[in-house]
Amino acid sequence: MKDLKTPKQLRKEGWKELNLKREPFEIRSLSNTTFTGVTWTLALLAAVPLFSIIFMLLKNGGARLFGPEFFSVLTELPPAGFEMGGGIGPAIVGTLVMVAIASTIAIPMGILTAVSIKMLGSDSKLARAAHFTAKVLTGFPSILAGVFVYAVLVISFGYSALAGGVALAVLMLPTIIIATEEALGQVPKRMTDAAFGMGCTRTQVMWKIILPTALPGIMTGVMLAVAGAAGESAPLLFTALFSNYYLSQMNEPTASLSVLIYNFSGMPFDNQIELAWTASLVLVIIVLIFNIFARVISRKKT
Amino acid sequence: MRRTLFDRKIGKGITRPPGNLEIYSDAGFRAFSIFCAWSIILLILFILWMIGKQAVPAMEKYGFGFLTGTTWDVNKQQFAVLPEIWGTLYSSILALIGGGTLGIAIAIFLTENFIHDRLAQAFRITVELLAAIPSVVYGLWGIYVLIPLLRPVAHWLHEHFSWIPFFQTELSGPGLAPAAVVLAVMILPTVAAISVDAFRQIPAKVKEATYGMGTTRAEAIFKVLLPTASSGLLAALVLGFGRALGETMALAMLIGNSNQISLSWFSPANTLASLMASSFPEAGGIEVQALMFAALVLLLITFLVNLGGLYIQQVTMRKFEGVK
Numbered sequence: 166m167k168d169l170k171t172p173k174q175l176r177k178e179g180w181k182e183l184n185l186k187r188e189p190f191e192i193r194s195l196s197n198t199t200f201t202g203v204t205w206t207l208a209l210l211a212a213v214p215l216f217s218i219i220f221m222l223l224k225n226g227g228a229r230l231f232g233p234e235f236f237s238v239l240t241e242l243p244p245a246g247f248e249m250g251g252g253i254g255p256a257i258v259g260t261l262v263m264v265a266i267a268s269t270i271a272i273p274m275g276i277l278t279a280v281s282i283k284m285l286g287s288d289s290k291l292a293r294a295a296h297f298t299a300k301v302l303t304g305f306p307s308i309l310a311g312v313f314v315y316a317v318l319v320i321s322f323g324y325s326a327l328a329g330g331v332a333l334a335v336l337m338l339p340t341i342i343i344a345t346e347e348a349l350g351q352v353p354k355r356m357t358d359a360a361f362g363m364g365c366t367r368t369q370v371m372w373k374i375i376l377p378t379a380l381p382g383i384m385t386g387v388m389l390a391v392a393g394a395a396g397e398s399a400p401l402l403f404t405a406l407f408s409n410y411y412l413s414q415m416n417e418p419t420a421s422l423s424v425l426i427y428n429f430s431g432m433p434f435d436n437q438i439e440l441a442w443t444a445s446l447v448l449v450i451i452v453l454i455f456n457i458f459a460r461v462i463s464r465k466k467t
Numbered sequence: 468m469r470r471t472l473f474d475r476k477i478g479k480g481i482t483r484p485p486g487n488l489e490i491y492s493d494a495g496f497r498a499f500s501i502f503c504a505w506s507i508i509l510l511i512l513f514i515l516w517m518i519g520k521q522a523v524p525a526m527e528k529y530g531f532g533f534l535t536g537t538t539w540d541v542n543k544q545q546f547a548v549l550p551e552i553w554g555t556l557y558s559s560i561l562a563l564i565g566g567g568t569l570g571i572a573i574a575i576f577l578t579e580n581f582i583h584d585r586l587a588q589a590f591r592i593t594v595e596l597l598a599a600i601p602s603v604v605y606g607l608w609g610i611y612v613l614i615p616l617l618r619p620v621a622h623w624l625h626e627h628f629s630w631i632p633f634f635q636t637e638l639s640g641p642g643l644a645p646a647a648v649v650l651a652v653m654i655l656p657t658v659a660a661i662s663v664d665a666f667r668q669i670p671a672k673v674k675e676a677t678y679g680m681g682t683t684r685a686e687a688i689f690k691v692l693l694p695t696a697s698s699g700l701l702a703a704l705v706l707g708f709g710r711a712l713g714e715t716m717a718l719a720m721l722i723g724n725s726n727q728i729s730l731s732w733f734s735p736a737n738t739l740a741s742l743m744a745s746s747f748p749e750a751g752g753i754e755v756q757a758l759m760f761a762a763l764v765l766l767l768i769t770f771l772v773n774l775g776g777l778y779i780q781q782v783t784m785r786k787f788e789g790v791k
Contacts, residue, residue: 185681193683200685204581207572208590211659214652215597218608225611278507281500295504297777298511304706304773305766306713308740309514312762316517335510342507363482366493396601399715399744406748423716426603430610430720438611445604456599460592 266330275341311400329405344386398423570658665699
């Protein structure tokens with residue numbers, strides 16, 4: 166210890182103290198401040214469209230929806246040409262029915278496939294190939310699901326609610342598989358180890374330990390997939406087309422909110438354009454409800 | 468009396484080895500698993516085969532010229548998609564420049580101590596909600612909000628800078644610029660989410676070492692964190708690009724559906740997906756087959772791009788495996 170020199174001695178020997186302080190106006194500080202400012206601006210800029218969209222939806226679509234016309238807008242048939250009033254009833258029913266069909270097909274299939282991939286383990290080439298396929302499918306354009314179902318069902322049976330539902334199911338399937346796989350992977354290994362140690366078979370571990378534990382995570386993924394399907398329109402153009410009337414049979418062209426918005430947005434009539442905004446508001450509300458559900462469930466898990 | 472460790476009579480309580488029935492059901496379920504895993508692989512092959520089968524007549528008729536010709540004329544029965552391929556790539560690249568910059572900026576904003584954790588959480592949800600808004604709603608917003616907003620800007624740019632090829636025409640309504648802006652907003656959540664993952668994968672000691680050297684935040688990000696996360700960010704950009712390529716409805720409503728090849732940002736254009744969406748409902752006969760051919764082209768392009776993105780993502784994950 167006595168060998169150490171004090172700062173005073175060092176200074177006497179000619180050592181200079183290094184200034185480690187960063188001055189607020191030196192180049193480095195200034196460029197750092199600029200960078201911080203730019204990042205803030207860009208981040209806030211990205212949030213502008215969301216608020217603009219929500220504001221415009223409430224402004225242009227809210228008048229009809231939250232006014233005295235509430236029930237008539239939600240139940241009446243869409244108006245023709247120069248007609249006033251009218252509503253989006255058939256489209257709401259059509260969207261809900263097709264999403265329900267898609268969910269009944271895609272949710273069990275998706276969860277089963279994810280469970281299967283997990284059962285086979287990451288060593289299995291087949292499981293890896295299946296996982297990869299699902300990953301690739303999530304990146305596919307949604308319109309291709311429509312083209313595919315058009316080729317399989319519509320060419321021989323015509324446009325129908327059923328075909329629309331199947332197309333949405335094809336879209337939901339990979340999303341559900343990937344989300345479920347992720348949720349299954351988050352189950353702690355010590356839980357499965359304990360179960361194996363007690364003499365469980367792999368199947369029992371999967372059904373009695375992993376699946377119940379991962380259920381909230383799976384539900385979150387499923388809800389997000391349902392929300393995504395509700396907002397899809399490209400595949401429905403090829404499979405369900407559109408209709409001005411309420412759905413009476415599963416094998417008829419069927420209205421949906423998204424296709425209604427697409428059709429009405431290009432029309433030269435103010436009434437139709439206003440209805441398109443109202444339909445958008447309703448659609449966004451439906452999608453947001455599923456999104457909020459998904460978040461509530463995932464919060465419960467943690 | 469001979470007793471084994473797993474004697475049923477003793478182990479009646481909690482632990483016991485699986486019985487015959489359980490072993491068989493396990494084997495059965497495993498077989499079922501193999502079937503399920505195959506079914507998803509078969510599904511993608513089935514999709515390819517069905518679309519391919521429909522496209523065969525058009526393939527035979529138009530062959531390679533389908534990719535190099537520039538007319539899509541139902542009356543003359545001439546179909547070719549070069550303008551659509553150009554429009555698809557051009558609009559996606561423009562969207563990627565905008566959406567990529569914003570997405571990576573958001574990822575930096577969320578991961579590098581810009582705001583309090585709670586606020587960052589709220590901001591992340593805001594960005595995720597952008598992904599939840601349906602494509603048609605973006606289209607509607609684009610027509611009635613964005614285009615009127617862009618018009619004076621486009622007019623001014625055209626007036627003063629018309630010698631730049633990007634501004635050589637007037638924005639007369641729908642066009643490439645509004646389409647690209649909406650596309651950029653739509654791919655932003657994808658890019659941001661994958662980029663956030665890329666930044667989170669950087670081991671904490673790298674960051675500690677960097678700041679320990681006395682760097683400013685800007686220096687740390689530009690000189691250390693961005694290069695370290697570069698492959699993950701590349702994956703984010705490629706996957707975002709893949710999403711932009713396949714986006715349909717918003718583009719069908721905003722891009723103007725006109726088959727021309729132009730560098731101008733303000734002239735109408737067309738993409739493969741919006742061509743399909745706008746022509747399909749009224750198409751019949753050979754046009755349907757030509758559209759199927761176009762679908763196959765789109766499928767191939769997105770498949771290759773996604774494959775590239777997933778590959779880069781995989782490589783990135785392996786890169787950090789041993790470090791943590």
